[in-house]
Amino acid sequence: MTDLVIIGGGPAGMSAALAAYESGIRDILILERDAALGGILQQCIHNGFGLHKFGQELTGPEYAWKYEKRVHELGIPYKLNTMVLDITYNKVITATNAEDGMFEIKAKAIILAMGCRERPKGALNIAGTRPAGIYSAGTAQKLVNIEGYMPGKNVVILGSGDIGLIMARRMTLEGAKVQAVCELMPYSGGLARNIEQCLNDFNIPLKLSHTVIEIHGKERLSGVTIAKVDDRRKPIMSTAEYIPCDTLLLSVGLIPENELSKSADIELSSVTGGAVVDQDRQTSVSGIFACGNVLHVHDLVDFVSDEAEIAGKCAAEYINGEKCSNISVNLKTDGRIRYTVPQRITQKKDITVYFRVSDVFRNVRINIKNGDKTVFSKKKNKVAPGEMESIQLKAELLDGVSELNLELEEV
Amino acid sequence: MTRELTCIVCPMGCGLKVELDNDKIVSVSGNTCPRGKQYAINECTDPQRTVTTTMRCDGGVVSVKTDHTISKDKIFECMTIINSYFAPLPIHIGDVIIKDIFGANIVATQNKEAAWTIN
Numbered sequence: 001m002t003d004l005v006i007i008g009g010g011p012a013g014m015s016a017a018l019a020a021y022e023s024g025i026r027d028i029l030i031l032e033r034d035a036a037l038g039g040i041l042q043q044c045i046h047n048g049f050g051l052h053k054f055g056q057e058l059t060g061p062e063y064a065w066k067y068e069k070r071v072h073e074l075g076i077p078y079k080l081n082t083m084v085l086d087i088t089y090n091k092v093i094t095a096t097n098a099e100d101g102m103f104e105i106k107a108k109a110i111i112l113a114m115g116c117r118e119r120p121k122g123a124l125n126i127a128g129t130r131p132a133g134i135y136s137a138g139t140a141q142k143l144v145n146i147e148g149y150m151p152g153k154n155v156v157i158l159g160s161g162d163i164g165l166i167m168a169r170r171m172t173l174e175g176a177k178v179q180a181v182c183e184l185m186p187y188s189g190g191l192a193r194n195i196e197q198c199l200n201d202f203n204i205p206l207k208l209s210h211t212v213i214e215i216h217g218k219e220r221l222s223g224v225t226i227a228k229v230d231d232r233r234k235p236i237m238s239t240a241e242y243i244p245c246d247t248l249l250l251s252v253g254l255i256p257e258n259e260l261s262k263s264a265d266i267e268l269s270s271v272t273g274g275a276v277v278d279q280d281r282q283t284s285v286s287g288i289f290a291c292g293n294v295l296h297v298h299d300l301v302d303f304v305s306d307e308a309e310i311a312g313k314c315a316a317e318y319i320n321g322e323k324c325s326n327i328s329v330n331l332k333t334d335g336r337i338r339y340t341v342p343q344r345i346t347q348k349k350d351i352t353v354y355f356r357v358s359d360v361f362r363n364v365r366i367n368i369k370n371g372d373k374t375v376f377s378k379k380k381n382k383v384a385p386g387e388m389e390s391i392q393l394k395a396e397l398l399d400g401v402s403e404l405n406l407e408l409e410e411v
Numbered sequence: 412m413t414r415e416l417t418c419i420v421c422p423m424g425c426g427l428k429v430e431l432d433n434d435k436i437v438s439v440s441g442n443t444c445p446r447g448k449q450y451a452i453n454e455c456t457d458p459q460r461t462v463t464t465t466m467r468c469d470g471g472v473v474s475v476k477t478d479h480t481i482s483k484d485k486i487f488e489c490m491t492i493i494n495s496y497f498a499p500l501p502i503h504i505g506d507v508i509i510k511d512i513f514g515a516n517i518v519a520t521q522n523k524e525a526a527w528t529i530n
């Protein structure tokens with residue numbers, strides 16, 4: 001029996017392990033699929049990480065190293081190149097690696113920190129051929145930054161999420177010509193600073209309400225046809241424009257990697273694609289916690305670390321038998337607010353509720369309602385889907401309540 | 412003249428407005444903190460950027476950055492210099508690989524041992 005098994009050795013897994021260690025847990029094991037700790041940060045060589053946590057602008061590998069170093073110093077055990085095959089609701093983990101073969105571990109508590117993956121490009125219904133030269137933005141990032149291989153010279157990017165923006169700059173720095181970044185929505189899903197420093201700095205056009213409607217080329221991509229889309233996101237054929245290019249990068253979103261959570265019968269949210277959790281980041285299965293991008297996709301790793309620290313500390317409390325739930329409050333949203341994390345509150349204490357909106361709104365109030373009564377309200381100048389927001393929920397608001405509604409009101 | 416900028420100093424990405432009289436900065440608004448004002452002033456006089464990239468090394472590449480910002484119009488020259496170098500292994504975070512180009516050093520942002528292989 002192992003006290004705590006953490007699945008995934010990226011920023012979430014390492015932060016959770018350190019927090020659990022600091023809360024007195026010593027019998028910890030991190031299982032990592034890759035050949036090194038650090039997860040996706042290894043290929044995120046740009047800076048901008050760590051401003052909240054360390055007051056410094058770090059690159060991804062530097063941010064990861066801050067945590068990895070602590071893991072080494074404290075001697076927290078981890079297994080690399082280890083694939084977890086199955087988790088059960090009674091917390092038995094089946095995993096495999098070359099050294100140990102297939103093995104089983106029974107854990108008192110599990111923290112899920114498997115991160116996310118890119119939406120598969122097969123899900124994109126673009127007409128035309130399927131020549132070489134089409135990559136997901138994350139795959140291209142790995143090729144350039146880890147393997148030192150440039151996938152092409154003449155690039156169109158579909159999707160303006162942060163990875164797409166970062167890759168526009170990265171490929172430009174390495175001598176490629178990025179023709180355009182097309183975004184289906186009328187706004188970018190990426191951070192404003194990335195639009196500025198990754199596109200505007202290099203005069204790369206951001207074409208909002210545009211999409212790729214056809215792919216051309218036999219063996220190698222020779223070009224794409226792009227077009228403007230109307231309010232219903234249908235292409236307007238009269239605006240079609242052919243752009244010659246040898247590379248198409250797809251940055252069309254990330255989804256939590258939850259295959260394992262399903263095998264443990266963990267309740268998943270259809271909105272986030274991650275588990276439904278309480279304030280401790282405990283899932284519907286007692287003793288199984290989730291944090292980081294496996295729970296919901298974050299835009300800042302600093303928030304991943306914060307969330308993982310909550311999960312690590314609370315998993316330690318669970319292992320030590322200090323957990324007691326005394327209330328049950330469901331947090332509901334109105335659609336304009338897409339989701340909250342946590343979705344459920346089981347303990348009466350002050351709680352930070354993170355949420356994401358479905359569209360860009362200006363001059364709004366975020367209201368929390370108990371039935372018809374507004375119990376909390378906060379003004380925001382601007383909210384956007386690309387930027388996670390948070391509010392502080394005071395413990396006294398939770399008295400005798402079974403459901404609270406988060407609503408966005410335009411003022 | 413008014414210039415509109417997006418502050419890139421932190422992920423808040425505040426929208427900044429700079430009032431200019433010829434090339435003189437009259438006022439900055441929209442910034443949430445003093446760093447935003449300084450950013451606006453730099454941006455209108457000598458825009459600065461940190462460069463993050465990779466450098467070739469035995470068996471692949473290692474990630475590097477400028478340890479200070481450099482003038483924005485020197486970014487591509489800086490890239491050319493970095494791409495003409497070969498990083499010695501083993502290398503550790505913070506090791507200086509190239510000294511003083513455009514007022515910054517090129518430092519490693521990754522640890523890589525000599526026997527490192529691509530996986």
Ligand code: SF4
Nearest residue numbers: 418420421424425447
């Ligand atoms: S003005 Fe201050 S808070 Fe706003 S983006 Fe710049 S550094 Fe961040």
